[in-house]
Amino acid sequence: MAASQEKGRDAGGKVLVKSYGCQMNVYDATRMADLLGQEGYAETTNEAEADLVILNTCHIREKAAEKIYSELGKLALEKRAREVSGRDMKIVVAGCVAQAEGAEVLKRQRAVDLVVGPQSYHRLPDLLQRAREGGRLTDTDFAVEDKFDALPQPSRAQIRARGVSAFVTVQEGCDKFCSFCVVPYTRGAEVSRPVADIVAETRRLVEAGVAEVTLIGQNVNAYRGPDEKGAEWSLARLFEHLSEMRGLERLRYTTSHPVDMAQDLIEAHESIPKLMPYVHLPVQSGSDRILKAMNRKHKAEDFLDIVARLRKARPDMAMSSDFIVGFPGETDEDFEATMQLVRDVGFASSFSFKYSPRPGTPGAERDDQIGEEVMRERLAALQALLEEQRQSFNSATVGRTIDVLFEKQGRHEGQIGGKSPYMQAVHVSGSAEMIGRVAPVAIVAAGSNSLAGRLLGEGEEAKA
Numbered sequence: 001m002a003a004s005q006e007k008g009r010d011a012g013g014k015v016l017v018k019s020y021g022c023q024m025n026v027y028d029a030t031r032m033a034d035l036l037g038q039e040g041y042a043e044t045t046n047e048a049e050a051d052l053v054i055l056n057t058c059h060i061r062e063k064a065a066e067k068i069y070s071e072l073g074k075l076a077l078e079k080r081a082r083e084v085s086g087r088d089m090k091i092v093v094a095g096c097v098a099q100a101e102g103a104e105v106l107k108r109q110r111a112v113d114l115v116v117g118p119q120s121y122h123r124l125p126d127l128l129q130r131a132r133e134g135g136r137l138t139d140t141d142f143a144v145e146d147k148f149d150a151l152p153q154p155s156r157a158q159i160r161a162r163g164v165s166a167f168v169t170v171q172e173g174c175d176k177f178c179s180f181c182v183v184p185y186t187r188g189a190e191v192s193r194p195v196a197d198i199v200a201e202t203r204r205l206v207e208a209g210v211a212e213v214t215l216i217g218q219n220v221n222a223y224r225g226p227d228e229k230g231a232e233w234s235l236a237r238l239f240e241h242l243s244e245m246r247g248l249e250r251l252r253y254t255t256s257h258p259v260d261m262a263q264d265l266i267e268a269h270e271s272i273p274k275l276m277p278y279v280h281l282p283v284q285s286g287s288d289r290i291l292k293a294m295n296r297k298h299k300a301e302d303f304l305d306i307v308a309r310l311r312k313a314r315p316d317m318a319m320s321s322d323f324i325v326g327f328p329g330e331t332d333e334d335f336e337a338t339m340q341l342v343r344d345v346g347f348a349s350s351f352s353f354k355y356s357p358r359p360g361t362p363g364a365e366r367d368d369q370i371g372e373e374v375m376r377e378r379l380a381a382l383q384a385l386l387e388e389q390r391q392s393f394n395s396a397t398v399g400r401t402i403d404v405l406f407e408k409q410g411r412h413e414g415q416i417g418g419k420s421p422y423m424q425a426v427h428v429s430g431s432a433e434m435i436g437r438v439a440p441v442a443i444v445a446a447g448s449n450s451l452a453g454r455l456l457g458e459g460e461e462a463k464a
Contacts, residue, residue, distance in 0.1 A: 171216075199242065281307075400443055416430045
């Protein structure tokens with residue numbers, strides 16, 4: 001075997017993991033880097049020096065999938081250029097595109113060495129070795145063993161290098177089978193991690209300097225994990241336990257489903273100060289007819305009731321959501337129902353997209369698809385309203401004092417940046433020693449994408 005082929009395992013090669021899509025992919029990307037670190041790979045953000053490039057992909061929309069093939073085309077050119085000079089580059093496609101289109105990936109792009117699904121990436125070292133020895137491989141089986149047990153823990157240095165905020169996966173998979181979504185097919189059924197494993201992982205993060213932990217899952221509020229005695233814990237109970245951990249300043253969670261928004265989780269926002277008053281709760285549409293066609297299992301009224309109960313528990317609760325416009329059969333009246341729901345709720349932030357038919361889903365097989373021009377017009381109208389609400393929410397913080405978790409140095413000398421409880425970016429003049437700490441900030445101005453503030457001195461009076 002050529003020396004260049006052994007570089008990753010024996011000579012400390014470099015790996016670049018590019019992650020696309022949801023927070024679950026961001027988390028998976030860090031775990032892949034941790035795993036490959038034990039194999040001699042050092043992380044890099046520079047494609048030119050990478051011996052191994054992993055694209056951790058998203059399949060939720062057609063545009064996201066096609067972006068991967070475009071990226072693979074560029075990587076193929078780089079790989080061929082290196083081969084001319086006797087250098088090697090391995091290319092791996094991981095994540096949901098890999099799971100959904102494994103054979104197609106290898107067919108469309110000959111430069112790809114390995115395709116690995118999101119439930120199989122803990123086998124990466126062995127798969128890479130097999131790819132070196134015997135050619136191109138695909139592994140998209142849903143693993144029987146628990147991949148989390150097979151993954152190494154990151155070092156304190158790795159944790160610190162990634163910042164003071166971190167994700168922890170508590171739940172994977174989805175049993176909802178929304179008619180537009182591929183997640184149940186690419187991530188499998190809903191599974192919750194044991195309480196002890198989550199607590200141990202969170203404690204390691206906090207001991208290494210992490211101040212904010214976001215619990216993540218495809219349907220994170222469907223969490224039902226066993227404790228050491230076999231008793232089932234809800235997400236609310238898990239938050240209550242984690243909130244007692246010294247050094248952990250903030251807790252968050254994403255992404256939730258309305259049908260799993262239990263009352264104890266809503267009440268947790270009132271009783272647990274560390275649980276931030278910001279909830280991302282995808283509604284997708286404001287039309288009951290379309291929600292039924294989407295197989296969402298909730299109505300617009302149910303969503304509005306959840307929002308009302310959250311705001312009763314935390315009057316300062318900020319809401320974020322996901323919207324799909326142009327689902328098959330959507331009429332002007334259906335779209336107006338979505339616009340009305342947005343007006344009724346008032347969102348701090350949101351994500352909105354045109355419907356994208358995914359092969360194999362019920363929505364893609366319908367014969368009442370909406371035309372591209374209609375979808376484009378509806379999306380523009382919805383996004384204009386959502387942006388108006390986002391800017392209004394940001395402007396309303398001017399003159400208030402809010403707690404900010406400082407995460408990094410700013411773009412300008414003497415500047416530091418952080419997050420408000422409502423996920424807003426905040427910049428102030430301050431020392432880098434503040435990074436990792438929560439401090440009160442008087443908000444003095446709102447820009448298009450961030451807030452400007454002033455750190456309050458000791459003894460200064462805060463404004464609500």
